[in-house]
Amino acid sequence: MLEQLTQIIQQYGSDAVVKNNAIPNEHNDAVLNETGNSIFESLKNLASQNDMSQIAGLLQAKNLDQNNPLVQQITQNVSGSLSEKFGLSQDVSNGAASSMIPQILSSLIGKANDPKDGSFSISDLLGALAGGNTAQNNGIMEAISTYGVHFGLDQNADGKVDLEDAAELSKKGGLAGIFGKLFGK
Template sequence: MFEQLTQLVQQYGNEVVVKNNAIPNEHNEAVMTEAGGSILLGLQDMVAGGNFGDLAGMLSGKSPIDMNNPVVKELAGKVTDNLGSKFGISSETASGVADGLIPQVLSGLVNKAQDPNQPEFNVSDLIGSISGGNSAGLMDAVSKYGGQFGLDQDGDGQVGMSDAIAAVSKNSAGFGGLLSKLFGK
């Protein structure tokens, strides 16, 4: 997923980073790479901290992806801090980069994750990356919240791998369909 996130950062970084006179040109690539890494690590930290509600709200489209979104605010803080400490960029400049880049990148990420016509975007990689490779932890969260989203396919009161497999096999959209059920699309 880091590659896909990096592509989105590159796509949207031209205006916010490359054309930003406050960022020396020799740092443009490194600043965009750091921003992408900070976004990914921030998402992982949110999952590790159990912040599933805000993430689900953002991924479902129920929460706008703007600077009022708690996920965007948290990630903006991380990116601002990391850019300032690693590149000596003023907090104002680093904040401007974060505020201009993160909503666009997350919107692009969510749009790609929800688009069945994006075969190069592997949703299972997204979950694996965000969950830090520990899909069991994510499945625990899905099990906890999954009944609210109609994911309990076998009616046993728990959401587990058997439910995921059943949902995927019933839905022609595959794993993307399972996620769309989870996130309300």
């Protein structure tokens, strides 16, 4: 997950950071790395608040809505971090973040919605955000997907348990709601 994010940031960071005269060249790589860390931490913080529905909604969209509160929050977090860590003016950090974040998130959305692109999977993202073992999380997700219909986890009655169902259940109590339904609590 982090590798894919880093590649996307390198791709879209060229104009916003490398070609930006207001950002000293010796900081280019560090600014790009911090951008990735800040995006990931923003998503991780949201996941820790048991609100995977916003992340799921963002990744399932066909196109990026730049007015989405999550997009704005990530942009502000990246801008603040760049300003604080590299002493960039608020205008410079806002400009760089506002230029990069929509492109980066649009690329992630495209990868998440492209069945032919195996470089990015939502289960990898969920595992990374949960901070756990990806293989273990994949096993848990597979078990929930396989058996979840029998435990009432299929919130949209489409015959499978997927990210849409998890998003709906997260609105009803986060992971506690999912596991409460699964274990009858």
